[in-house]
Amino acid sequence: MKKSRSVSHALIAAGTALLFASLTAHAAPKNQREAFIVADRNGDQVLDAAELKTFLDHMADLGNSQAKKVRMLGIYSVAMRTIDANGDGVASVTELKAQK
Ligand SMILES: [Ca+2]
Numbered sequence: 060m061k062k063s064r065s066v067s068h069a070l071i072a073a074g075t076a077l078l079f080a081s082l083t084a085h086a087a088p089k090n091q092r093e094a095f096i097v098a099d100r101n102g103d104q105v106l107d108a109a110e111l112k113t114f115l116d117h118m119a120d121l122g123n124s125q126a127k128k129v130r131m132l133g134i135y136s137v138a139m140r141t142i143d144a145n146g147d148g149v150a151s152v153t154e155l156k157a158q159k
């Protein structure tokens with residue numbers, strides 16, 4: 060009896076964890092692609108400085124270690140210079156994909 064009770068407790072705990080995970084996933088973008096779509100407010104498929112900041116904040120929330128470092132140090136302009144390979148002042152999907 061004791062054993063089955065602890066199993067059901069474990070199931071409740073697992074269910075609660077799943078519920079939490081789905082709530083969190085709903086509130087924040089799940090991956091880089093979604094973070095990009097959310098950040099690209101004017102929908103021109105590139106991120107300007109303000110949009111890149113939003114993107115990096117999302118990536119930091121998703122646990123991206125580089126993005127966390129950028130947010131912690133507030134070095135968004137440095138990140139833009141690093142990402143913006145062709146120097147047009149905006150970060151494209153291709154440029155972001157080249158980052159690891
Ligand atoms: Ca944009």
Ligand SMILES: [Ca+2]
Pocket residue numbers: 142143144145146147148149150151154
């Ligand atoms: Ca660029």
